[in-house]
Amino acid sequence: MPDLKTAFAHNLAQTSPFPIALDIVRAEGCHLFARDGKRYLDLVAGLAVNNTGHRHPKVIAAIKEQLDHYLHVIPYGEFIQEPQVRYAARLTGLLPRGLDSVYFVNSGTEANEAALKLAKRVTGRTRLMACHKSYHGSTHGSLSITGNEEKKYRNRPLLPDVQFITFNSADELGRIDEQCAAVVVETIQGDAGVRIPDAPWMQALRKRCSEVGAMLIFDEVQTGFGRTGSLFAFEQFGVVPDILVLGKALGGGMPMGAFVSAGERMALFTHDPVLGHITTFGGHPVNCAAGMAALEVLLEEGMVENARRMGMLFQELLDHPSILEVRGTGLMLAVDLGDAEKVQRVVQGCLGRGVLGFWFLSCPTAFRIAPPLCITEVQVREACAAILQEVGQS
Numbered sequence: 001m002p003d004l005k006t007a008f009a010h011n012l013a014q015t016s017p018f019p020i021a022l023d024i025v026r027a028e029g030c031h032l033f034a035r036d037g038k039r040y041l042d043l044v045a046g047l048a049v050n051n052t053g054h055r056h057p058k059v060i061a062a063i064k065e066q067l068d069h070y071l072h073v074i075p076y077g078e079f080i081q082e083p084q085v086r087y088a089a090r091l092t093g094l095l096p097r098g099l100d101s102v103y104f105v106n107s108g109t110e111a112n113e114a115a116l117k118l119a120k121r122v123t124g125r126t127r128l129m130a131c132h133k134s135y136h137g138s139t140h141g142s143l144s145i146t147g148n149e150e151k152k153y154r155n156r157p158l159l160p161d162v163q164f165i166t167f168n169s170a171d172e173l174g175r176i177d178e179q180c181a182a183v184v185v186e187t188i189q190g191d192a193g194v195r196i197p198d199a200p201w202m203q204a205l206r207k208r209c210s211e212v213g214a215m216l217i218f219d220e221v222q223t224g225f226g227r228t229g230s231l232f233a234f235e236q237f238g239v240v241p242d243i244l245v246l247g248k249a250l251g252g253g254m255p256m257g258a259f260v261s262a263g264e265r266m267a268l269f270t271h272d273p274v275l276g277h278i279t280t281f282g283g284h285p286v287n288c289a290a291g292m293a294a295l296e297v298l299l300e301e302g303m304v305e306n307a308r309r310m311g312m313l314f315q316e317l318l319d320h321p322s323i324l325e326v327r328g329t330g331l332m333l334a335v336d337l338g339d340a341e342k343v344q345r346v347v348q349g350c351l352g353r354g355v356l357g358f359w360f361l362s363c364p365t366a367f368r369i370a371p372p373l374c375i376t377e378v379q380v381r382e383a384c385a386a387i388l389q390e391v392g393q394s
Contacts, residue, residue, distance in 0.1 A: 020351070027054035030372050030379055032356065040356045041383055043371045047358070048190075048222045048332070051249040052297045053372040059252045062293035066286050076104065076282040083288035090292060092260065094231060096240045101263040104256065104283030108221035108247025109137025111257035112184070114277045115243045116141050118261060119182035119215040121268045121276065122242075128159065129176060129183045129214075131167040133362065135191035136184060136219055145184050148191075148362050168197040173208045180214040182243075187233040190222040193363030194327045194334035202237040209242070221247035221257070222332065226298050226373050229308030229330030236329070252294025254287040303373040307331040310380050314369055317384040322391050333369040335387070340364035342394045349390035355383050 002010070004023060022040070026033040030053055032040040045051065052059060066083060073079060088102045105111050116128060130136065130145035137143065143152055144159035152158060165172040167189055176183055183205065189195040209216040218241035223233035227249065230236050234244075242265075247257040269276030298304055307330040314333055315326045325336045337343050347357045347367050359367045371383075 022356075029053045029055075030375050038354060040351070040354050041371075041379060042356050043369050043383055044356055044358045045370055045372045046253070047248070048227055048370045049248045049251075050253050051225050051227060051373045052252060052294045052301075052303065053374040054253070056252075056294065056297055056374075058297050059290050059293045062252075062289040063254075063286055066289040069285075071286060072281060072284060075278065075280045077278070081283070081285050081288075083285040083292065084283045087288040087292040087295075090295065091258075095244070095260060098240060098242070098262045099244055099260045101266040102258050102260045103266060103269075103277065104258045104288065105277075105279050106255060106282055107137075107257045108219075108245065109139045109142040109257070110279065110282075111221070111245045111247055111259045112136045112145070112217075112219060113139055113141040115217050115245050115259045116145070116182065116184070117277060118243060118259065118265060118269070119217060122215060122265050123181045123213060125179060125181035125214075127161045127163065127179045127181055129163050129165060129180055131185055131189070132164050133167060133192040133195070134164075134184075134186055134189060134219075135362065136186075137221075150362070167192075167195060168201050170201055170204055173204055176205075176208050176212055176214055178212050180212060182215040182217050183209055184217040184219060186219045186223070187237070188223050188228060188329070188332060190332070191360055191362045193336065193360050193366045194332055194368070196327070196329060197237070199237045202234075202239050206239040215242040217241060217243045217245060219245045221245060225249035225295070226304035226307050227330055227332050227370070228328075229304065229311060231298075231304055233329075249294070250291050251287045252290035252292075254284075254290045256284075256287045256291055257282075298373065301374070306375075307373040310371075310373075310375050310377070313377060313380050314384065317381065318387060320388055320391050322394070327366075328369075331369065331371055331373055331375070334360065334363065334366040335369060336363075336366040337391070337394075338365050343367050345394040346387065346390040349393065350386050353386040353389070355386040357387075 023035040025035050092100045132147040134147040147164050224246050244260040250256045311330045318326050324338045327334045
């Protein structure tokens with residue numbers, strides 16, 4: 001058996017030529033611990049997955065309890081599985097009217113794929129619309145509605161009849177017409193470098209979709225579950241989608257996605273043909289138990305409000321002539337330095353100081369701040385001190 005680093009490089013398929021390659025042996029709260037004994041303050045949270053922190057005791061307890069009952073027993077939808085049913089009821093109970101039926105899947109990109117299928121089925125139309133600079137996943141359908149050619153050009157041909165409009169621009173909303181099955185929008189664009197739309201634009205988008213009968217799909221894979229200082233980001237704009245897509249933090253650290261809509265729409269997947277969408281492992285009982293526990297932790301321990309307050313503190317403290325802008329809301333932030341090389345130096349320098357950050361692939365001039373929502377004021381100040389030291393040196 002080769003050593004871990006050799007096996008990592010040669011036996012595990014890679015996603016880039018430059019992985020960080022930290023050898024993590026333990027994680028707790030807002031910290032990661034490497035094999036060499038070094039501790040890292042985590043400002044990434046698994047890319048907005050570990051919203052309640054690493055290994056929250058209540059999440060771990062829920063996982064262990066479910067392990068004593070059963071793991072996978074049958075593909076999604078055939079048996080009554082208590083963790084699935086209870087999580088679905090709790091989740092939809094927190095959502096507005098019209099979002100009362102949830103379909104659990106394996107990931108955010110699968111949830112987007114299924115949402116596109118549902119929109120086509122509801123409307124009988126084929127045209128899909130999304131936004132320039134968007135990111136919705138790496139499977140073929142999700143990639144088709146991703147507005148970044150760099151991610152797509154090696155995979156063409158993709159889905160036909162897909163068009164793009166400019167995010168947060170009212171000028172192109174008139175292009176949404178009666179041929180359109182769905183408009184898919186990130187409530188806050190993440191990979192584009194945390195771009196927040198104006199409420200009037202979101203409201204005009206909602207109005208236009210309603211006028212022409214197009215399904216409005218909000219992709220809240222990154223923004224959901226308290227990340228932006230509200231339980232779901234769409235709550236901040238006074239609009240409700242026809243279909244809501246969830247992922248990342250949905251599973252409390254376990255792999256999970258979901259799409260949510262009205263029951264009468266979801267019922268279309270049950271006939272003509274049956275199994276209109278099907279998934280073997282979607283709604284895995286252990287993942288549902290973890291997700292349910294994490295949701296309760298977010299609500300009971302005030303983590304949504306903490307995200308709002310700690311996000312404001314980051315924005316207040318990260319004041320430096322070399323920082324052009326700190327964009328975002330809650331604990332979904334982008335620190336823009338205006339220079340991709342400087343970003344790499346700052347991120348690597350912070351890593352040396354025991355603070356884990358990460359850049360944006362589609363916005364290389366900025367790096368992200370998206371820590372667990374349980375981060376404390378002391379930890380925020382520690383992180384900002386390291387960032388400012390590195391920014392000053394770069």
